[in-house]
Amino acid sequence: MKKFFLNLLTIICIVVICISGYKIFTTLRDYKKADNVYSSIRDTKENEVDMTTSSKNLSSINSDYRFWINVEGTNIDYPVVQGSDNSFYLNHDFNKNYLPAGSIFLDYRNDFEIDSNSVIYGHHMRNSTMFGQMEKFKDKNFFDNNKTITITTKDTTYEYEIFAIGVYDANFGYNDVSFENEEDFNNFLNKVTSKAMYIRNIVSPKDQIITLSTCSYEYKNARTALFAVRK
Numbered sequence: 176m177k178k179f180f181l182n183l184l185t186i187i188c189i190v191v192i193c194i195s196g197y198k199i200f201t202t203l204r205d206y207k208k209a210d211n212v213y214s215s216i217r218d219t220k221e222n223e224v225d226m227t228t229s230s231k232n233l234s235s236i237n238s239d240y241r242f243w244i245n246v247e248g249t250n251i252d253y254p255v256v257q258g259s260d261n262s263f264y265l266n267h268d269f270n271k272n273y274l275p276a277g278s279i280f281l282d283y284r285n286d287f288e289i290d291s292n293s294v295i296y297g298h299h300m301r302n303s304t305m306f307g308q309m310e311k312f313k314d315k316n317f318f319d320n321n322k323t324i325t326i327t328t329k330d331t332t333y334e335y336e337i338f339a340i341g342v343y344d345a346n347f348g349y350n351d352v353s354f355e356n357e358e359d360f361n362n363f364l365n366k367v368t369s370k371a372m373y374i375r376n377i378v379s380p381k382d383q384i385i386t387l388s389t390c391s392y393e394y395k396n397a398r399t400a401l402f403a404v405r406k
Contacts, residue, residue, distance in 0.1 A: 212268045212269055212270065212274070213253065213254075213269070216233065216236075216254055216269055217252070226243075226327050226328075226329060226332070227329050227330070230242075230328065230329030231329070233254055234329075236269070236270065237256060237269055237270065237271065239256040239257055239258055239264075240254055240255075240256055240269075241255050241256060241257045241281050241287060241328070242254075242255050242287070242326050242327060242328040242329075243255065243326070243327045244279065244295065244324065244325070244326050245324070245325045245326075245327075246308075246309075246321075246323075246324050246387070246401075247321045247322065247323040247324070247325075248311065248317065248320070248321030249308035249309070249311060249321075250303070250304065250308055251297075251305075251306065251308060251309075253279040253297070253305070254269060254278075254279070255279050255280060255281050255295055255326075256269065256278050256279070256280050256281070257280060257281040257282075257283060257285070258280060258283055259283055260283050261280070261282060261283055261296065264277055264278040264280035264296075265277045265296075265298075276298060276300060276304075276305065277297075277298055277305075278297075279295060279296070279297040279305065279306070280295070280296055280297075281293060281294070281295055281296075282294040282295070282296070282350065282352055284352045284353070285352050287328075290352055290383070291352075291354055291360050291380075291382075291383055291384065292350075292351065292352050292354075292360075292363070292383075292384050292385070292386055293352070293383075293384075293385045293386070294350045294352055294385070294386045294388060295385060295386070295387050295388070296388050296389070297387070297388075297389055298389065298390065299389040299390045299391065299392075299399070305389075306387060306388075306389035307389075309340075309387060309389050309399050309401055310399065312337070312340040312373075312401055313340060313372060313399075315373060318337070318340055318372075318373045319373075321337070322336050322337050322375075323335070323336065323337070324336075324337060324385065324387075324403045326385070333405055333406075334405075334406045335384075335385055335403035335404060335405050335406065336375070336377060336403060336404055336406055337375070337401060337402065337403045338368075338374060338375045338376075338377050338378050338384075338402055338403060338404050339367060339368050339371040339372075339373065339374045339375070339400075339401075339402040340371060340372050340373055340399070340400070340401050340402070341367065341370050341371035341372050341399075341400055341402075342372070342391050342393050342397055342398070342399055342400075343367070343370060343397070343398050343400055344396055344397065344398070345396040345397075345398050346396070347370070347398075348363070348366065349367050349386065349388070349398065349400045350386060350388055350398075350400070351363055357380040357381065358380070360380045361379075361380035364378060364380065364384075367400070367402060368402075371402075377404060378402075378404040382404045382405060383404070383405045384402055384403060384404050384405065385402070385403050385405075386400055386401070386402050387400065387401040387402075387403075388400050
């Protein structure tokens with residue numbers, strides 16, 4: 176009987192090791208697929224003489240393409256798409272193929288050019304790709320020394336200055352995009368900055384801002400949000 180249980184335990188251990196190994200393999204495979212997709216997209220962008228032509232080519236690959244985002248001091252350097260909901264691009268790549276790593280995407284409710292708060296989502300990848308390096312801004316020294324987010328559309332390059340970083344519950348409302356008036360937007364700004372880790376007092380209710388959002392692991396349903404104001 177003792178031998179039977181030892182054999183059973185051995186089999187269980189082997190099964191657990193195999194399952195764990197398979198999960199690691201599939202995760203690394205998905206990371207590689209995501210890297211290959213974005214490497215190809217970056218080549219398309221960089222091989223053109225200007226952003227207008229590049230945007231046309233990216234839009235021809237995916238009509239959901241909206242703009243390109245870069246965040247100073249990080250490897251965040253990605254095309255941003257916008258779907259008809261906030262679910263599709265959670266697990267589909269730029270080519271609309273299924274991929275757990277998903278894409279960087281703009282909230283489906285947003286009109287980027289006119290909205291007071293445009294929200295951009297990305298997964299917090301374990302290999303520090305996508306929005307994984309937003310974590311860096313939780314370090315005060317890094318927050319103080321890296322301030323700029325650049326968004327490039329087919330027509331214009333916008334620069335934003337980061338004014339807050341914080342961790343919020345998914346239902347906190349940090350990603351609200353609709354406001355009745357300036358007072359309502361000002362209340363929103365006060366709400367998110369009151370809970371922020373670090374802030375710069377550079378934003379007013381007349382401004383336009385962007386919010387970068389990713390999963391965080393301080394508690395269940397936690398989100399890291401990085402806020403920046405258009406210069």
